[in-house]
Amino acid sequence: MGKSKRNSPKPGGNRAQRLAERRAALEQAAQAVTRPFEGLAAECDLVALQEFVPSATATLKLVAGAGAERPVVLGTVLPGAVAALVRAGDEPTGYVGAQVQYRGADPSADLAASILWTQSAEPGDSLSDPAAVAGGPRLTEVIDPGADLDITVHQDFDWWVPAGVEPDPQVAATIEQARQAIMPSARLAVGPDAIGAPWWVDAGEKAHLRWVRPESEDALMLALARVHAAGGLGLGEGSRFAGSFRTHGVLVPVFDLDRERHADEWIKPAMEFGVRLAEALASDAPLSSDERRSRDGLRSRQVTLR
Template structure:
């Protein structure tokens, strides 16, 4: 009898930031990567690891798509003067809605996942801009080749408003009916209070009831950011306020989002100055290109082991 291969079940090595074949596919399908965008006959060519790269507000767009329940921002088109509003979430997770005014609302948190969210958003936006008829606009099939969201909007930073709830769903409705009000109340009940910090970019405080967190989407390359965070951790400089703790990080759309646990009652305002100070310390750590010490390498390994890929 032939011997069984000893390499059959051995894990496949992956570079930092890459998705292993047995890991969940970053497209959000729920399948393993090897059975989805990593398969030979799948949609591998469509999958874009960092889809929002090049947008001035890349980090905030990722936060609104993955972390923030209720937020909006106006979009300025490169061509045309149609009013377009980007939203974290629309009713029924609609990809886009044409309002009675003709305004276009574009949703980030949607059900479909075709491998390149920026291309999906652009395809939905183009369809919405092609009509004035009120209703929902979406995708039923992969959009194919074409422009991405970055190609359709002006190259300016987004003016983001974080809302207490989903009242923006009906802020253009003069007399919302009972069904609208009921859907709104249900959605508001599931939304955690969230605040965007003003002293740094793309950092969001949230209260999930049993804990408070700061989730901060950062634009630096993963390896450099991990090195810098490890230097700060080894030096005892990664805490924001008393009893806060850097507990891990998400990886979404090609960027890392460090997450801090905060004591209950901290609030967002108390984080403004500490976050700015941490940002300055992080910049210094990023500029340090010396080899990591033993303690720093240990800290880096610990941080790398506390990553969760969500997209």
């Protein structure tokens, strides 16, 4: 008979090491801040910039006396996915990245640490890992919490290089490679009173509208169920409600769209949907049987982004 393999070493490394890594991952997940950008007027756009907007920038409005005097620009992603860098010039400017190579348990604290690092770093320096200190400043203490972001959406990464500067061949090749992978995107201007952040993107085979919402998940799901039961969960012809996903403590409804239509053509339908949703959010009537079925169906189409 062959020798039993029950006690033979298994591939994949030391078991104790694997268990330690698993415990560390669970501890980090337990420490993660559920809603890192809560309390900021720009919360929904910050979530979008961190999770799915390809290329965009916004100059941050810093809090006076927070130790931040040098101008700081938030970019979706910086060269090498670094956390921050300081660009040389007559007036050195700090850049911080939303989509980074290393992300801690609290993205708000990470961004705050990156912003403060830009104030003392030398022009030309870059920061790979912000290494935010537990209990240290968060974004609400460094930028104006009541200010919206004035976002510039780019369809390339030319903003990585200062205007008038000719990049060296390696940098130019990196920018071109990134440009070829970019998906055309737009922040829909759906009015000054609109809630949340609606972002359109052309993903290739179809386009999508991802609308980051600030309401609690339960309240938003009830409202979506009411709208769905009434036949209004859509943006008209050429659109389909695809589902929703959770990220950074908020819910993001997603619509599939006809990509042959320009982003601006979806502004009016999105505004009309926003009105229907606001009316549903304001209702406190018990759910009807149709609305309960709609709620259960919508919940089954949710996913969570980690």
